[in-house]
Amino acid sequence: MTYLTEMQTDLEFQQVLLKVQESLTVNEVQDLVFLCSELLSLKDLSTMSSAGQLFSLLENRDLLSREDPSLLLELLRILKRNSLIRSLTSEEVMPTNGTTYSRLISTYRQFLYELSESICEQDLKNIKFLLLKTLSRKKLEKDTTLLQLFLEMEKEGLLDENNLDFLQKIIADINPSLGKRIIQYKTESFKIDIVKEQVNRLNLTEGADVASRDQSQNSVTENAEIPQYEMKGDKRGVCLIINNYDFKKCRLRDRDGTDIDKKSLEVVFEWLGFEVVTKQNCDRHQILQVLRDLAARDHTSADCVVCCVLSHGKIEGILGVDGKIATYRELIETLSPSQCPSLFKKPKLFFIQACRGTNDQPAALPQIFPDDEVMPVSDAAVPRDSIPEMADYLLAMSTVPNYVSYREKHHGTWFIQSLCYHLKMLVPKGYDLLSILTQVNSDVSKKTDKSGLKKQMPQPEFTLTKRVVFPPPKTHTP
The missing domain is CATH 1.10.533.10 (Death Domain, Fas)
Known part of the structure; x- marks a missing residue:
């Protein structure tokens, strides 16, 4: 031409x-x-x-x-x-x-547009009335469209792809048929997430079988044919710890005992050769920003990266101390190859202390724990999507879907404390990380509270392509 x-x-x-x-x-x-x-x-x-x-x-x-x-x-x-x-x-x-x-x-944005097309002028006026105590009057002026309201709700953290509950409540009060459409959309979206998760599970099950065989054989040499990630860099890498304790701003309980977990993680990962960076009481924006800052680093000389998140949660993901949600996918995709090229083909290891549901809530048994000092409490959350369709990730969750995990005020959480203990005990013996997590699963599954009714089962999900084996530190224990 x-x-x-x-x-x-x-x-x-x-x-x-x-x-x-x-x-x-x-x-x-x-x-x-x-x-x-x-x-x-x-x-x-x-x-x-x-x-x-x-x-x-x-x-x-x-x-x-x-x-x-x-x-x-x-x-x-x-x-x-x-x-x-x-x-x-x-x-x-x-x-x-x-x-x-x-x-x-996105399907989500198309759905909101189609929803707006079904709202009449009187419905819009009623919606603005219901939002009077939520949004400023300036944002509810006469000429403000419903789509503009949606944008304002997104800015305030009241609406996103994984959180349509607030919108559903408002719409259902005004137009029940449209409320049912939102429920239908959420159901269809959830089914799509389930299909994706089932596809991921096929790989996870195969990986778990390998880890189980490794543990039962109790022999590192028999795994020699399975390649492992290189751990020969000048630096092992960064270990970022996000420790959320103070939730007074959003009227949730403070996470007593979380500082014990934080200290344990700092000691163990420093011992393993990591540069430990700890961030305290992060809101949603700060959680994502510290991860973006981590992604902006040059990790060329590092072997891997670790991120530990200790916080409350909801169905969609981790809560910041402002009560706003950072989804699991948002957390881990900040370190994707497109965002952080220097971590390409290097393991990205996430350890998440949060529940994955609300079953077996501690509040159901107050008579068993009259002394709140020894009462395990939970940080309930259910991630609807976690591992992305990318290689070299590990997401070690403190419990299986739909169940809580427990935190004790003077001892920390069952999961983090077991993780730190078994890293100290098994890394010097040459165990790979998945075998260590299998032992953590076994350990935590045997724990219970004084009533004997509270149980917990951790669960790793991963797209690792090699074994993660940390070189034994020079000192046997930290």
């Missing part, structure tokens, strides 16, 4: 965009801004006043071009502008052959 021909083709594509711009209403432009809010920064979108500005920004971000106009077609499809799509694809500059929708707009 000659330079002149290329310029002509570029001009034709810009004419197509101009045609689209002239065909859209003001409300449709606002709809496009909402739909693109996951692709562009809110700061950029806040000053958006025309479709032309939006298209220019998408082009600058390499999300839209004459070679790949699929995002434009996807957006128009969501807006149900089918006649405009037919008109555009009849143009030579946007042929139908080979052109598919880009699927860049």
Whole structure:
């Protein structure tokens, strides 16, 4: 293609965009801004006043071009502008052959858009009334659209892909049929998560079998044919510990005993040769930011990275001390190869002290523990998605799905204390990490409270491709 021909083709594509711009209403432009809010920064979108500005920004971000106009077609499809799509694809500059929708707009954002299309003006007024004590009056002005309200709710941490409960409560009070649609969407999304988890379990089961064989044979040499990650770097790596104790701001109980876990982890991982970095009482933003800071480091000379998170939790993930949730996927994807290239093909090890459900809550047995000093308490949470579809991750959870894990005020948590003990005992003997975690499983499964009713079973999930074997430290025990 000659330079002149290329310029002509570029001009034709810009004419197509101009045609689209002239065909859209003001409300449709606002709809496009909402739909693109996951692709562009809110700061950029806040000053958006025309479709032309939006298209220019998408082009600058390499999300839209004459070679790949699929995002434009996807957006128009969501807006149900089918006649405009037919008109555009009849143009030579946007042929139908080979052109598919880009699927860049998430199912979650499409669902919110479709929900907004079903809300009448009176329903919107009622929604704003219910939000009077939640959002500022300025954000509830007469001309504020429902999609703009959704964005404000997301900013406040009241709404996200994994948390539709608050929205469901408001909508169901005003329009029960739409409330049922939200429930249906949550159910379908959960089923998709279950399918993904079952696929992951196939690999996890195979890995667990290997670890079990290793333990029963009690022989390191028989594992020689299974490769292990290199542990010969100048530094073993960074061990980040996020220790959340003070939850007064969100009216949750303080996590008494967590400092015992923190100290145990600091001692053991320093002994193993790690640079230990401890962060205290992090809110959601700070949790993700310290992980981003960790990802920004140069890990070229390191062997691996460790992240220990000690906190309360809910169904969607870990709670910051502000009561807002950082999902498990958000935690671990901060260290993905795209975010941290220097950790590519190196093990990324996460140890999470939090429950994975609410079954067997300690509050059900107050008569058994009249002295609160010895009463185990839980940090309940259920991660709906955890290990990402990437290699070289370990996510060691303190308990299996749907059950709590326990923390004692003067002894720390069952899981973390057992983990630290067995690292000290078994690393010098050459045991790999999965074999050590198998022993932790065995140890914790035998623990119970004074009533004999509280039980706990840890569970590692992983996409490790080799064995993790820490070189024995020079001193036998820390």
